[in-house]
Amino acid sequence: QQPVQSPQAVILREGEDAVINCSSSKALYSVHWYRQKHGEAPVFLMILLKGGEQKGHEKISASFNEKKQQSSLYLTASQLSYSGTYFCGTEQAGTALIFGKGTTLSVSS
Amino acid sequence: NAGVTQTPKFQVLKTGQSMTLQCAQDMNHEYMSWYRQDPGMGLRLIHYSVGAGITDQGEVPNGYNVSRSTTEDFPLRLLSAAPSQTSVYFCASIGTSQHSYNEQFFGPGTRLTVL
Numbered sequence: 549q550q551p552v553q554s555p556q557a558v559i560l561r562e563g564e565d566a567v568i569n570c571s572s573s574k575a576l577y578s579v580h581w582y583r584q585k586h587g588e589a590p591v592f593l594m595i596l597l598k599g600g601e602q603k604g605h606e607k608i609s610a611s612f613n614e615k616k617q618q619s620s621l622y623l624t625a626s627q628l629s630y631s632g633t634y635f636c637g638t639e640q641a642g643t644a645l646i647f648g649k650g651t652t653l654s655v656s657s
Numbered sequence: 658n659a660g661v662t663q664t665p666k667f668q669v670l671k672t673g674q675s676m677t678l679q680c681a682q683d684m685n686h687e688y689m690s691w692y693r694q695d696p697g698m699g700l701r702l703i704h705y706s707v708g709a710g711i712t713d714q715g716e717v718p719n720g721y722n723v724s725r726s727t728t729e730d731f732p733l734r735l736l737s738a739a740p741s742q743t744s745v746y747f748c749a750s751i752g753t754s755q756h757s758y759n760e761q762f763f764g765p766g767t768r769l770t771v772l
Contacts, residue, residue, distance in 0.1 A: 550699065550716070580761060589747060590700070592760035603760075635699060637761070644690040644705035644715060645751075645761060649698060 549573055551638045553648035560626045560655045568621040568651045570636030579612050579619040580637040580645055583630075590635060594621070623653070631655045658683050661764035663748050669770045670738040678733040678767050680748030686762075688751040689731040690715070691723065693744040694766075700747065706731055738771045745769070 551572040558566045570579060578597045582590035595603045596612035596619055609622045623630055633652050637645035664679045682689065690705040692715075702715030706725040720742060722734040731750075735742060745768050751761040 550701075582761075589763040589765055592762070595760060637700075644688065644702055645749075646702055646716065647692070647700040 550646055551636055551648040553634075553636055553651050555651060556649075557652045558654070560630075560653065562627060562655060562657050563625055564655075566623045566626060566653060568623070568634050568636075568653075569618065570620070570638070570648055571616070571618045572638045574617065574638075574640055576612075576614065576617050576638050576640060578639045579610075580639065581608075581610060581619075581621050582635045582637065582647075583632045584635065584650075585632045593634075626653075626655045628655050628657060660684065661748055661750055661762050663746075663764035663767050665767060666765065667768050669772065670735075671772055672739060674738050676735055676738065678735075678746055678748075678769070680731045680733065680764060681729050682731075682748075682750040682762070683729065684750060684752060684762070685728060686750035686752040687728070688761075689725070690749045690751075690761075691721070691731070691733045692747045692749065693717065693742075694747060695744050703733065703746075735769075740771045743769060743771045 554569045581593040584590040612619045633650040635647045635650045637647045661682045687708045691703040692700040701717045704723040706712045712723050745766050747766050748764040749761050
């Protein structure tokens, strides 16, 4: 079952902050976050594992509440390059990633 | 490493035609998946494989077949194309180990139009 992302869209000015949420009705093993630019493939941002371990390539923070089956992605001091569509992917035991419908982030100067 | 490669990049089919979308990875990853992306729907899982010889259905498997005869290749077959299968198709692979989970790598995508 697809995780639910909120909000659907966010409009920011450079330097502003945003939070993108992801929730699932099923118990999760991990949550993955990806960003996709128009016409390109999704690019990995971060993995949050059950037990608190995080692994990411960028200065973007996130949280994972296992009991509530929720994750949040925190984008601080946004830059123009942060624009794109953000997807959370949830992993249950033994299955592939199931992605949400995405949150579109637009950052303007 | 080339990562995940997909061919073709673009394809136009007529209703009822069949075709195979190719996907290959050179990272020795066990997990491979196929997704389709439609406006407003996000990435929806079609089929996935946890290793050579093992495949399973995802969220939207109808109209698609897969096989995994080698670790490297995971082709997606459209048996009888329908206009509803017009979409962008992404193949992805992910490596796992006993001690850590790795990121999922996506291929560049195949844009398919069915007339």
